Structures are given as C-alpha cells and as structure tokens.
Amino acid sequence: MSSAAPVFGLILAGGASSRMQRDKAALRYGGRTQLDRAFDLAARHVPRVFVSVRAAQAADPARAGKPLIIDAAGGEGPIVGIRSxxxxxxxxxxxxxxxDLPFLSDGTLTNLLRARDPARLATAYRSAHDGLPEPLCAVWEPAAGAALAAFQAAGGRCPRKFLSTHDALLLEPFDARALDNVNTPEEYAAAVRALGPMPAVPIQLKIQYYALMREQAGRSEETVETAAATPADLFAELTARHGFTLPRERLKVAVNSEFCxxxxxxxxxxxxxFIPPVAGG
Amino acid sequence: MRFRFTTAAIDPETARRELVDAAAGACASFEGWVRNFNDGHEVKRLEYEAFADLAVKEGERIAAEALARFPIRHALCVHRIGSLAVGEMAVWVGVSSAHRGEAFDACRYIIDEVKHRVPIWKKEHYLNGDSGWVNCEHCAAARSPRAAVRAGD
Structure with missing residues (x-):
C-alpha cells in the first residue's frame, strides 16, 4: 500500500468579490484580514501554505508577501486554482x-484531516444547510488533477457539482456554521457582530509542555491562536490536535506560572x- | 530560598550548613535515592524534569507551611533534575529545630508535600529498554496520588 500524499494548504483568494464590492481577502476581523486569518489557520495544520491568485493579482500588496500559486490552467473560478x-x-x-470563512475553526480542520481518505479524489464536508459537498474546505488528492481537467474540458465549472458526481468522501458537518461564507456587505456586518463580543476572536497563547505532554505534543512549547475561552476549552482543542492520552481529570493547569x-x-x-501527575522525590 | 533545583550532584554537607543555628538542638534530614527497581521493573536510570517557575514557588510555599505548622528554625529542600543513575541522590530535605520531634515531623511533612504537589516528573528507564513516566503511564490508573507517594518512598 502506498503512503498518502503529503498535504499542503491552498487559500483561494482569486475571487472577483463582485457582490461584496470590495476585495474579500482584505476584509478584517478583530484587526486581521480574512486572508491572514485563513493562512495562519491552515499553517497550524499543514507544513506549507500557498495563496491561489489570478495573474493580475500577483503584485497586490495584501497577497504578494505570501507564497503564491498563480492560475496557470485556462478559465476562471476555484477549479482553476485547485488545478494549478x-x-x-x-x-x-x-x-x-x-x-471568506470567518467561522472556520481548528476543530473543523483537524477533523477533516483525520477523516481524509487518500484513496478518493477528495474528502469534503456536507453543507449544514443543504447537504451538498463543500468544495472549499476540503482535501483534494493528486488524482483529482486529471479528473478536474476532464470535467472542465466537458464544460464543468462548479467544484460542488464535481464532488457530487465523482468519488469523494463526504463528512457530516463538524461545526454547523464553520463553513458559512460571507459574500455581501450585510453578511460581513453580521459576521463581525457575531464574532465581535464572543470568545471566537482568536487570541495568541503560549503553551509549554513537560514530561509526557511534551513527548505527545512533539515539542516543548508552541504559540497557538485559539478561540478557546478557558483552559478546559484549550485542552480539548489541543487534545484533538496532539492526541494527548491523559484525561483532563488527571491533570492540573497553570496559567502564567500559577495553578488555576x-x-x-x-x-x-x-x-x-498542563500539569500531568507529578512524581518528585 | 528554601527550595531549589540543581543539575549537579546534591552535596548534603553544603545544604546542611544552611540550617545551622545556635538555638537548634536537632537536625533531621531525608535523602531520596534512585532505586534499581519499581513496580516489578528493573530500573537503569531516572530522568527528572520540572516546570521550574511554578515548582520553586510551590516548594517555597511548602517550606513556609512547615515553618508555620511546626516550631522549627530552618528548612531546606534541594531537588536534582536531569539524568540520574541508580544510587544517586534525587532529593534532600533538612530541618533544624530546638528539639528532635518537630524536626522529624517537619522533614516528613516537606517531603510528602513535595512529592504530591510540586510539578516535577520522573521518567524511568528500565533494563529491558522500556521507559515510562511515573504516575502517568504504568499502573497509573489504579493508584491514588497519596498511595503513589507512599509507594515511591
């Protein structure tokens, strides 16, 4: 059995943003652009992340600082970015x-990458609204390249249609609103309101690991961006990411070098x- | 400073000097050594690791508690971290006081609390090549923390 292909991240930022009437990638939440938020989120889960752009956008300052993949295949739309x-x-x-997925969370990506079936053309969520595949929070396998080319050659443009008619693993939604996108000024205003007063505004935390936790996390410290409001939430999030074996009931927690x-x-x-059972003396 | 870590071998003579007091008629000390077996496994060496910032705070609190609870003069705990061979000293606790009773009691109090509360971890490396974090992996589920303290003495 051949091993699964490594996964890189691709943030689609080549859209025309016509309904928003301004560049969607530059919309800000809590002071940070959508593009930066999506890029950093992906970078917490995969080793390399690129931004998909049209050739005309390659010099745009909001995009130029990041590794880019410029549309090479002919045509327009997300399929071109994925094929490129x-x-x-x-x-x-x-x-x-x-x-443009302001509610997308680490949990949704962790779950997607864990459930990924590399033997299919793609692994994607079903929409929480209509049950159809969500192509733009999905893992696309190498074999999808030829199938997408054929689909496009036959006049296909819609990646959702592609996933509905090809061999894709479809997952139930992990978080009902994680894939709600923002297309209009009204939807943007609503998302800002929804994210604003809630702990969903991500904060940066420094996590240090010791002993068994260090070995299981594979590092002695990391900086994480998280919407976790409490150490309990944070522990659940990091357990999903690192696979900690000790249940929370057996641990203590310290914040800023004091038990809490x-x-x-x-x-x-x-x-x-996070403090696993101690064993001094 | 009544609690500290060292990466070098603990010297009990040096530590003991810090307890000297003309009003003290007694000094009790405890040494924890690396033993060659635990839970039926033959132990080759131990690795100690600590969350130093919090461990020193908690260790100082324990020493302060001992000074408040028992009529003693001085208390000190020195804990080793790093890789230790069988026979090496992992921890030293010393207490000086006017009379022997409170010196023994306070010394016992400090080592018991240190084992139970201070964020220090111990990884055992066994002769058969296995290893495990004590209280976290092997046989951990069956033991209460208090029982583990006694079993580890």
Whole structure:
C-alpha cells in the first residue's frame, strides 16, 4: 500500500468579490484580514501554505508577501486554482480553503484531516444547510488533477457539482456554521457582530509542555491562536490536535506560572502549562 | 530560598550548613535515592524534569507551611533534575529545630508535600529498554496520588 500524499494548504483568494464590492481577502476581523486569518489557520495544520491568485493579482500588496500559486490552467473560478496547485506540486494533496470563512475553526480542520481518505479524489464536508459537498474546505488528492481537467474540458465549472458526481468522501458537518461564507456587505456586518463580543476572536497563547505532554505534543512549547475561552476549552482543542492520552481529570493547569481553575478566563499572551501527575522525590 | 533545583550532584554537607543555628538542638534530614527497581521493573536510570517557575514557588510555599505548622528554625529542600543513575541522590530535605520531634515531623511533612504537589516528573528507564513516566503511564490508573507517594518512598 502506498503512503498518502503529503498535504499542503491552498487559500483561494482569486475571487472577483463582485457582490461584496470590495476585495474579500482584505476584509478584517478583530484587526486581521480574512486572508491572514485563513493562512495562519491552515499553517497550524499543514507544513506549507500557498495563496491561489489570478495573474493580475500577483503584485497586490495584501497577497504578494505570501507564497503564491498563480492560475496557470485556462478559465476562471476555484477549479482553476485547485488545478494549478495540483499541477505545480503533482505529488501533494491540497487542503483547499476559501478565504471568506470567518467561522472556520481548528476543530473543523483537524477533523477533516483525520477523516481524509487518500484513496478518493477528495474528502469534503456536507453543507449544514443543504447537504451538498463543500468544495472549499476540503482535501483534494493528486488524482483529482486529471479528473478536474476532464470535467472542465466537458464544460464543468462548479467544484460542488464535481464532488457530487465523482468519488469523494463526504463528512457530516463538524461545526454547523464553520463553513458559512460571507459574500455581501450585510453578511460581513453580521459576521463581525457575531464574532465581535464572543470568545471566537482568536487570541495568541503560549503553551509549554513537560514530561509526557511534551513527548505527545512533539515539542516543548508552541504559540497557538485559539478561540478557546478557558483552559478546559484549550485542552480539548489541543487534545484533538496532539492526541494527548491523559484525561483532563488527571491533570492540573497553570496559567502564567500559577495553578488555576480549568474555568479561568484566558487572555491574549497568557502562558499555559498542563500539569500531568507529578512524581518528585 | 528554601527550595531549589540543581543539575549537579546534591552535596548534603553544603545544604546542611544552611540550617545551622545556635538555638537548634536537632537536625533531621531525608535523602531520596534512585532505586534499581519499581513496580516489578528493573530500573537503569531516572530522568527528572520540572516546570521550574511554578515548582520553586510551590516548594517555597511548602517550606513556609512547615515553618508555620511546626516550631522549627530552618528548612531546606534541594531537588536534582536531569539524568540520574541508580544510587544517586534525587532529593534532600533538612530541618533544624530546638528539639528532635518537630524536626522529624517537619522533614516528613516537606517531603510528602513535595512529592504530591510540586510539578516535577520522573521518567524511568528500565533494563529491558522500556521507559515510562511515573504516575502517568504504568499502573497509573489504579493508584491514588497519596498511595503513589507512599509507594515511591
């Protein structure tokens, strides 16, 4: 059995943003652009991330600082961006994300990558609204390249239609609103309101790991961007990412080098340590 | 400073000098050594690791508690971290006081609390090549923390 292709990240930022009437990639939430948020989110899950753009956008300052994959295949739309990435790195699978998913979470990506079936052409979620495949938060396998080319040659343009008619693994939604996209000024205003007062505004935390936790996380510290409001939420999120074996009941937690309660409110810049059962002496 | 870590071998003579007091008629100390077996496994060496910032705070709190609970003069705990061979000293606790009773009691209190509360971890490397974090992996589920403290003495 051949091993699965490595997964790289592709953030689609080549859209015309016609309904929004301004560049969607540059919309800001909590001071950061959608493109930066999507890029950083993907970078927490895969080793390399690229931004998919049209040739005309390659010099745009919001995009130029990032590794780009410029549309090479003819035509327009997301299929062209996905095909261009598959052509540039034919041995890689791609975690393809639209840049306009403000509610997208680490949990949704962790779950997607864990459930991924590399033997299919793609692994995607079903829409929480209509049950149809969501092509723009999905893993596209190398073999999808030729199938997409044939689909496009036959006049196909819609990646959702492609997934509905080809061999794709479809997952139930992990979080009902994670894939809600934002297309109009009204939807943007609503998303800002929804994210604003909630802990969903991501904060950066420094996590230090010791002993068994360090070995299971594969690192002694990391900086994470998270919407976790408490150490309990954070532990659940990081357990999903690192596969910690100890249940929370057996651990203590410290924030800023002092023991604290699992329900303490976390703030940006906090240093968090999960403390497995101790064994001094 | 009543609690500290060292990466070098603990020297009990040096530590003991910090307890000297003209009003003390007694000094009790405890040494924890690396033993060659645990839970039926033959142990080759131990690796100690600590979350130093919090461990020193918690260790200082334990020493302060001992000074408040028992009529003693001085207390000190030195804990080794790093890789230790069988026979090496992992921890030293010393207490000086006017009389022996409270010196023994306070010394016992400090080592028991240190084992139970201070964020220090111990990985055992066995002769058969296996290894495991004590209280986290092998036989951990069956033990209460208190029982583990006694079994580890």
């Amino acid at each position: 990435a598959l052509a540039e790195f034919p041995d890689s699978a791609w975690l393809v994300l639209a840049c 309660d699992w329900s303490r409110a976390l703030a940006a810049g906090d240093a968090v340590v």
